[in-house]
Amino acid sequence: MNRRTGSSLIEVLTAVALTTVLAGLSTAAIHTIYRANQTIVAGSEQRQQISRLARHLRRDAQLAVDCQAAADQQSLTFTLPDGRNIQYEHTSRGVRRFVRLREKTIHRDAFVLPGSETQFALVTLAEQPASDSKSRMIAQVILQFAGDEKNPRRQRRIEAAVSARRPE
Secondary structure, rough: OOOOOOOOHHHHHHHHHHHHHHHHHHHHHHHHHHHHHHHHHHHHHHHHHHHHHHHHHHHHHHHEEEEEOOOOEEEEEEEEEOOEEEEEEOOOOOEEEEEEEOOEEEEEEEOOOOOOOEEEEEEOOOOOOOOEEEEEEEEEEEEEEEOOOOOOOEEEEEEEEEEEEEOO
């Protein structure tokens, strides 16, 4: 009796073909998972930057005695009681924050928001008693993010109440 101990060529080719198909499918799955992870991480970083920007803007607005927005809506400046000026301005990479004292920059921050367009606005609230020594304003930062074929154009709005004192 002659028993066969090896594999035939057909069996080997079938095993190689199945291994190739499985390797191709697993590579595609790993690539999809990697891209999803990149998207999630980028979204998380963007939310952190927006949250940090909102925190700084609200704190600066609360401390401000005056606030001015540029006519071109590209910058917003707060004046603090100690004479410091805090300026927010739009850049190609996001928003920059400068803290200046007597024209000298003493601190700067960058809020990296790629693909965003930024507008700064100042809205004065109309309902104020004449005896009130404060002008109530809302500082607004409007961030618009470019969309693509999967995600439509998005907009985020940050608002901060400013209680600037009127000159006496």
